[in-house]
Amino acid sequence: xxxxxxxxxxxxxxxxxxxxxxxxxxxxxxxxxxxxxxxxxxxxxxxxxxxxxxxxxxxxxxxxxxxxxxxxxxxxxxxxxxxxxxxxxxxxxxxxxxxxxxxxxxxxxxxxxxxxxxxxxxxxxxxxxxxxxxxxxxxxxxxxxxxxxxxxxxxxxxxxxxxxxxxxxxxxxxxxxxxxxxxxxxxxxxxxxxxxxxxxxxxxxxxxxxxxxxxxxxxxxxxxxxxxxxxxxxxxxxxxxxxxxxxxxxxxxxxxxxxxxxxxxxxxxxxxxxxxxxxxxxxxxxxxxxxxxxxxxxxxxxxx
Numbered sequence: 132x133x134x135x136x137x138x139x140x141x142x143x144x145x146x147x148x149x150x151x152x153x154x155x156x157x158x159x160x161x162x163x164x165x166x167x168x169x170x171x172x173x174x175x176x177x178x179x180x181x182x183x184x185x186x187x188x189x190x191x192x193x194x195x196x197x198x199x200x201x202x203x204x205x206x207x208x209x210x211x212x213x214x215x216x217x218x219x220x221x222x223x224x225x226x227x228x229x230x231x232x233x234x235x236x237x238x239x240x241x242x243x244x245x246x247x248x249x250x251x252x253x254x255x256x257x258x259x260x261x262x263x264x265x266x267x268x269x270x271x272x273x274x275x276x277x278x279x280x281x282x283x284x285x286x287x288x289x290x291x292x293x294x295x296x297x298x299x300x301x302x303x304x305x306x307x308x309x310x311x312x313x314x315x316x317x318x319x320x321x322x323x324x325x326x327x328x329x330x331x332x333x334x335x336x337x338x339x340x341x342x343x344x345x346x347x348x349x350x351x352x353x354x355x356x357x358x359x360x361x362x363x364x365x366x367x368x369x370x371x372x373x374x375x376x377x378x379x380x381x382x383x384x385x386x387x388x389x390x391x392x393x394x395x396x397x398x399x400x401x402x403x404x405x406x407x408x409x410x411x412x413x414x415x416x417x418x419x420x421x422x423x424x425x426x427x428x429x430x431x432x433x434x435x
Contacts, residue, residue, distance in 0.1 A: 151192045155186070155188055156222070159189055186198065237265055237267055239268050241285070242272070243288065244273070244364075246368065252289075266421050286416070287416070293407070300412055303409055304409060304433050306403055307407060308383065309401065309402040309403075309404065311327055311378070311379060311380070312379075312394045313371050313394065314394065314395070315392060318397045324398050328345075328350070331358040331377070332378075333375065334360040334361065335367045347400075359376065368380055368385065410426060410429055
C-alpha cells in the first residue's frame with residue numbers, strides 16, 4: 132500500500148521511466164537554438180563531445196533522429212521540430228516556477244497584534260531591514276490567542292499566550308506588564324491607585340485587565356462602569372493620549388509614548404498575569420533561514 136501511495140503522489144512510477152533525463156532535453160534545446168554543438172557547448176560550459184553524447188543518448192531513448200548533421204551545423208528533423216516547442220515550453224514553465232519559489236523564500240509574512248505592531252515592532256522596522264536586507268518582511272495584524280497557519284500564507288506569528296501551543300515552536304519574547312497610563316494633565320489629579328476609580332476607565336475587549344489590576348492592587352474586584360470599551364488596545368491607548376480617561380497599558384508597548392511624554396504611568400504597581408508575547412511557527416519551519424534570521428533579530432531586540 133505504501134509504494135502505491137508514493138507512486139500516485141509523484142505522478143506514477145511508469146511516468147518517470149518514460150521521461151528522458153532533464154539535462155538531455157536542455158542540451159537538445161540549446162543545440163537547436165545555437166545551430167551547432169560547439170556553440171551549445173560554449174553556452175552550457177561543457178565540451179562539444181559532451182553535447183554530442185547527450186543528444187545521442189536522447190535520440191536512443193526516444194528511438195528517433197532529432198538532428199541532421201552537416202558541415203555548416205545542425206538542422207532539425209521533423210521529429211526534432213515536433214519536440215522542440217514542447218521542450219522549450221516545459222523548460223520555460225519550470226524556470227518560472229523555480230524563480231517563483233526562490234522569490235517566495237525571500238518573503239516573510241508575519242502576523243501580530245495591532246498594538247504590538249504599531250507600538251513595538253514598527254519603530255524597530257528600519258533595524259530589521261538593515262539586518263535582513265534580502266528578506267521582504269510583510270506584516271499583517273490579527274489579535275488572537277491561537278495560531279492559524281493551515282489556511283493562510285503566514286510564515287510566523289507573534290501572539291500572546293503561555294507558550295503551550297501544540298506542534299508549534301514558541302520563542303519567548305517578553306512578559307506582559309500591565310499598569311494604568313493616561314495623559315499628563317489627567318495624571319496631575321492622581322495621588323494613589325484608588326483615585327482611578329473616580330475617572331473614566333478605558334477598556335479593551337474582553338474587559339479583564341482593569342479588574343485584575345484593581346484586585347491585585349488591593350482595591351477590590353469591582354470595576355467602575357464609567358468609561359469606554361474598545362475592540363483593540365491601540366484605540367484605548369489613543370483615547371488615553373487624548374485625555375479621555377485612563378487605559379491599562381503594557382509598559383513595553385507604551386515605552387515610546389512614555390519617553391515622549393504623551394502618556395504617563397502614574398503608579399509603580401505593575402501587574403504580571405503570567406502571559407507573554409511569543410514568536411511562534413510550525414516546528415518543521417525552525418530551520419528555514421528566514422525564520423532563523425527573524426528569531427535571532429527579535430531576541431536581540433527584546434530589551435530595546
